[in-house]
Amino acid sequence: MAFTFAAFCYMLALLLTAALIFFAIWHIIAFDELKTDYKNPIDQCNTLNPTVEKVKKIKRVKIAIKLVLPEYLIHFFFCVMFFCAAEWLTLCLNLPLLAYHVWRYMSRPVMSCPGLYDPTTIMNADILAYCQKEGWCKLAFYLLSFFYYLYGYVFIFHLYFSALYFSFVSTE
Amino acid sequence: RHLGHYPSLPPGYQNTSAPHATPPIHPAMQAATQPYTQPPGGPGPAQLSPSLAAMSLQSSTPEALRVVNLLQERNLLPPAPVPAPTPCLTQDLQKLNCSPEVFRSTLTSIPQTQSLLNKAKMPLGLLLHPFKDLSQLPVVTSSTIVRCRSCRTYINPFVSFLDQRRWKCNLCYRVNDVPEEFMYNPVSRSYGEPHKRPEVQNATIEFIAPSEYMLRPPQPAVYLFVLDVSHNAVETGYLNVFCQSLLDNINSLPGDSRTKVGFITFDSTIHFYNLQEGLSQPQMLIVSDIEDIFLPTPDSLLVNLNECKELVQDLLKSLPNLFEKTMETQSALGSALQAAFKLLSPTGGRMSVFQTQLPNLGVGALQSREDPNQRASAKDIQHLAPATDFYKKLALDCSSQQVAVDLFLLSAQYCDLASLGCISRYSAGSVYYYPSYHHQHNPAQVERFQKDLKRYLTRKIGFEAVMRIRCTKGLSIHTFHGNFFVRSTDLLSLPNVNPDAGFAVQMSIEENLDDMQVVSFQAALLYTSSKGERRIRVHTLCLPVVNSLSDIFAGADVQAITGLLACMAVDRSVTASLSDARDAMTNAAIDSLMSYRQSVLTIQQPGLLVPACLRLFPLYILALLKQKAFRTGTSTRLDDRVFAMLQLKYQPLAYAMLMIHPALYRVDDLTDEGALNINERTIPQPRLLQLSVEKLSREGAFLMDAGTVMYLWIGRNCHSNFLTQVLGVPNYAAVTATFPYVDYLLPELDTAESQRTRAFIGWLRDQRPFFPSLHIIRDESQLKASFMQNMIEDRTESALSYYEFLLHLQQQISK
Numbered sequence: 001m002a003f004t005f006a007a008f009c010y011m012l013a014l015l016l017t018a019a020l021i022f023f024a025i026w027h028i029i030a031f032d033e034l035k036t037d038y039k040n041p042i043d044q045c046n047t048l049n050p051t052v053e054k055v056k057k058i059k060r061v062k063i064a065i066k067l068v069l070p071e072y073l074i075h076f077f078f079c080v081m082f083f084c085a086a087e088w089l090t091l092c093l094n095l096p097l098l099a100y101h102v103w104r105y106m107s108r109p110v111m112s113c114p115g116l117y118d119p120t121t122i123m124n125a126d127i128l129a130y131c132q133k134e135g136w137c138k139l140a141f142y143l144l145s146f147f148y149y150l151y152g153y154v155f156i157f158h159l160y161f162s163a164l165y166f167s168f169v170s171t172e
Numbered sequence: 173r174h175l176g177h178y179p180s181l182p183p184g185y186q187n188t189s190a191p192h193a194t195p196p197i198h199p200a201m202q203a204a205t206q207p208y209t210q211p212p213g214g215p216g217p218a219q220l221s222p223s224l225a226a227m228s229l230q231s232s233t234p235e236a237l238r239v240v241n242l243l244q245e246r247n248l249l250p251p252a253p254v255p256a257p258t259p260c261l262t263q264d265l266q267k268l269n270c271s272p273e274v275f276r277s278t279l280t281s282i283p284q285t286q287s288l289l290n291k292a293k294m295p296l297g298l299l300l301h302p303f304k305d306l307s308q309l310p311v312v313t314s315s316t317i318v319r320c321r322s323c324r325t326y327i328n329p330f331v332s333f334l335d336q337r338r339w340k341c342n343l344c345y346r347v348n349d350v351p352e353e354f355m356y357n358p359v360s361r362s363y364g365e366p367h368k369r370p371e372v373q374n375a376t377i378e379f380i381a382p383s384e385y386m387l388r389p390p391q392p393a394v395y396l397f398v399l400d401v402s403h404n405a406v407e408t409g410y411l412n413v414f415c416q417s418l419l420d421n422i423n424s425l426p427g428d429s430r431t432k433v434g435f436i437t438f439d440s441t442i443h444f445y446n447l448q449e450g451l452s453q454p455q456m457l458i459v460s461d462i463e464d465i466f467l468p469t470p471d472s473l474l475v476n477l478n479e480c481k482e483l484v485q486d487l488l489k490s491l492p493n494l495f496e497k498t499m500e501t502q503s504a505l506g507s508a509l510q511a512a513f514k515l516l517s518p519t520g521g522r523m524s525v526f527q528t529q530l531p532n533l534g535v536g537a538l539q540s541r542e543d544p545n546q547r548a549s550a551k552d553i554q555h556l557a558p559a560t561d562f563y564k565k566l567a568l569d570c571s572s573q574q575v576a577v578d579l580f581l582l583s584a585q586y587c588d589l590a591s592l593g594c595i596s597r598y599s600a601g602s603v604y605y606y607p608s609y610h611h612q613h614n615p616a617q618v619e620r621f622q623k624d625l626k627r628y629l630t631r632k633i634g635f636e637a638v639m640r641i642r643c644t645k646g647l648s649i650h651t652f653h654g655n656f657f658v659r660s661t662d663l664l665s666l667p668n669v670n671p672d673a674g675f676a677v678q679m680s681i682e683e684n685l686d687d688m689q690v691v692s693f694q695a696a697l698l699y700t701s702s703k704g705e706r707r708i709r710v711h712t713l714c715l716p717v718v719n720s721l722s723d724i725f726a727g728a729d730v731q732a733i734t735g736l737l738a739c740m741a742v743d744r745s746v747t748a749s750l751s752d753a754r755d756a757m758t759n760a761a762i763d764s765l766m767s768y769r770q771s772v773l774t775i776q777q778p779g780l781l782v783p784a785c786l787r788l789f790p791l792y793i794l795a796l797l798k799q800k801a802f803r804t805g806t807s808t809r810l811d812d813r814v815f816a817m818l819q820l821k822y823q824p825l826a827y828a829m830l831m832i833h834p835a836l837y838r839v840d841d842l843t844d845e846g847a848l849n850i851n852e853r854t855i856p857q858p859r860l861l862q863l864s865v866e867k868l869s870r871e872g873a874f875l876m877d878a879g880t881v882m883y884l885w886i887g888r889n890c891h892s893n894f895l896t897q898v899l900g901v902p903n904y905a906a907v908t909a910t911f912p913y914v915d916y917l918l919p920e921l922d923t924a925e926s927q928r929t930r931a932f933i934g935w936l937r938d939q940r941p942f943f944p945s946l947h948i949i950r951d952e953s954q955l956k957a958s959f960m961q962n963m964i965e966d967r968t969e970s971a972l973s974y975y976e977f978l979l980h981l982q983q984q985i986s987k
Contacts, residue, residue, distance in 0.1 A: 123658040124650070125680075
């Protein structure tokens with residue numbers, strides 16, 4: 001239950017961060033599958049022919065594109081919320097990630113659809129490695145933020161109740 | 173076997189043991205045979221003398237590491253073209269090794285660890301030309317194709333047989349069983365000698381693939397021609413040349429009885445041609461809804477060539493006249509490509525697009541981005557990246573349906589080749605560029621177009637191909653260069669594979685290569701031949717592993733390094749900036765020479781010291797910096813620049829090196845001394861000259877071979893002997909009179925000098941699949957600027973001379 005706007009923000013942030021963690025895990029899995037394709041033992045018929053699964057892998061990159069924008073928008077929504085709730089410390093912690101998202105989106109390859117990943121260059125080993133590292137770092141950040149919001153929520157909640165309790169006791 | 177119309181050097185020539193350099197030029201050249209001056213040859217007899225062969229793998233040859241002070245020795249160019257270095261392997265391994273014309277590595281001795289490679293500061297990569305026209309290609313039809321069970325490598329000459337029944341893969345070291353059928357050798361009719369089978373005796377081999385290698389029944393050859401018929405296009409007159417060329421070659425299009433052809437023309441609307449058997453004449457169907465293109469009839473737009481040949485010929489005869497009076501100035505290329513893709517997607521095939529102007533209507537319309545004032549900019553060049561990803565996305569769609577798009581750009585204005593080129597780059601097509609093509613004003617381009625078309629229509633082709641490059645455990649490939657789509661980590665999707673395409677890859681050493689004497693690389697190309705046969709062409713290369721820096725430097729292949737650096741620089745220009753790429757190239761030279769100086773050189777002397785195998789490296793880097801693709805300060809059209817960049821990535825190494833460092837010969841005093849005898853024709857072999865005006869002389873005539881174009885420069889006081897005997901003009905003034913527009917034909921006179929000159933130029937031309945146009949220029953000709961721009965050793969107002977560049981390098985190295 002949300003008593004103050006700040007507590008409400010933290011609770012909402014908690015729930016949405018769970019979604020962000022899910023996105024980050026999907027991101028990691030997608031790139032890992034793209035990368036490890038060639039390390040699997042390959043069947044005789046599929047040896048040199050592109051199979052239907054492999055075509056889907058490239059399509060999976062396009063799905064990742066559909067995941068990337070919601071992630072950025074959700075995170076932007078957090079920042080706006082925390083700004084409105086005057087939670088400055090939390091906002092400052094999220095600002096670097098917001099700046100990074102903006103930079104990443106601005107320096108994406110020329111594309112007609114909103115998206116970050118170019119199927120022709122994604123298989124370059126250095127770009128692939130960069131995307132994987134990015135996935136892991138984001139997962140770590142979102143996990144930490146999850147626990148931070150959890151703590152924040154409990155802290156504010158506890159603050160309110162102790163304020164309520166003291167006010168209750170003091171009126172005794 | 174008949175394998176295309178431009179065979180490589182005939183076997184008799186390849187096996188000449190004496191190199192062209194009969195008199196040694198270098199003052200310090202050793203008398204012993206030097207491995208790197210051997211002629212580039214396939215699996216021919218090894219040239220290593222017994223003393224060299226007895227040397228261990230780890231010792232370096234004295235000649236390759238001979239210290240050269242570049243500031244003092246000026247005559248560095250060998251008299252004949254630089255051959256590829258031979259890897260330092262034992263004689264029996266090297267005898268079986270893949271030809272350097274097909275498979276070449278930047279470092280012929282692979283470093284043992286990644287840190288050693290980083291210390292050497294040279295890129296590690298492979299340059300391949302897998303579908304090259306070969307004069308000898310063993311073809312194996314076997315019910316079982318023997319492959320390693322884990323890594324799926326094909327059996328090759330460098331596997332080891334543990335006993336008669338088991339073999340060890342040389343890429344993953346897994347022990348496999350020899351199948352029963354493999355024990356019998358059909359060639360020698362013997363049993364029990366699997367190591368004598370042709371698969372294990374040839375590094376380049378072709379298999380006929382059984383049905384497990386087919387995703388669908390092999391497709392027929394399908395050719396679709398998409399032609400621009402706007403007013404501009406008709407003005408250039410290319411349609412006549414195209415139709416005539418196709419009519420002449422219609423019976424030599426590679427294919428069988430299932431071959432299909434189709435035609436689409438477009439200006440502001442798209443025109444289809446119904447060529448159904450039974451019609452009296454071709455029927456044109458016009459679709460003007462270019463926003464939402466559809467096919468007007470479900471079939472008979474792509475028809476069987478054999479059944480409808482008369483209709484096709486009628487169409488080709490009437491096509492130029494149909495659009496003679498057109499006044500359309502708009503070009504809806506994007507929609508035409510979409511329509512063509514719809515037509516070809518059920519079967520796959522090849523799409524040839526002819527475009528003469530900037531597409532300005534419909535989807536994929538492009539803007540003119542070039543600023544003419546920025547052409548000679550000394551700083552960064554903008555607009556090297558595509559403006560829109562429409563063509564890239566379409567190319568990816570085409571690639572998934574096994575359609576390749578070849579682009580012929582015949583325009584005089586800016587056409588945004590950076591965006592248009594994407595349609596070929598990712599669908600394994602090729603780009604041909606004829607700037608300022610016009611049938612009257614530019615006959616040299618017309619001749620080049622004709623000859624290129626003939627080659628294009630008749631050369632060997634493979635459909636729905638994929639290529640996989642495997643390397644020994646511990647090495648991995650991380651970047652690919654060339655026209656294809658990387659479908660998986662080392663799987664390249666090539667809807668069409670043609671014999672003129674080259675590829676390059678960069679490698680890194682993931683695990684240390686301890687306990688390995690040699691490593692192997694295998695490129696396997698699975699394709700459908702034009703006759704509907706599924707085939708696999710396999711090339712295997714074996715190289716030694718070394719763990720000392722001096723051995724790595726001894727095995728450096730300077731031309732391959734230059735080629736790979738050029739590909740990397742093109743990528744860097746597009747993703748970062750041109751000045752970044754230029755700095756990176758200079759730094760590559762500085763870093764490698766600094767590493768040599770610090771780690772390998774025992775005696776520190778003043779000067780710019782390089783090993784003999786890398787003595788041409790600064791020259792090639794300077795040539796790259798002054799190349800059309802990367803030069804700044806000189807006025808270069810953006811399309812020309814982008815085309816040069818595309819060619820650097822697409823051309824096989826031999827032709828790319830001619831583009832980068834043209835060959836200069838003096839031709840007015842050709843003699844038969846040291847001449848080659850091929851097919852009873854005597855072909856003179858003049859010496860290669862350095863690219864400096866110092867080597868030019870007013871009394872001579874010089875031929876510059878720059879790959880796609882040749883310049884024959886006549887000095888002002890040239891011998892009248894040469895003018896009369898070879899050119900057929902009485903004096904120097906008459907050169908322009910006779911050759912103002914017809915400057916591309918040497919007259920066929922009956923004199924000995926004329927025969928020698930024509931034999932030499934013909935021999936140069938025969939060595940490559942495309943046709944270099946010949947320009948005869950006088951001192952005051954307009955083309956003299958292009959000729960002089962290739963004099964890379966000279967100083968220009970925006971670039972250093974060769975000596976100044978060497979001083980700059982020395983300054984940076986000794987910092």
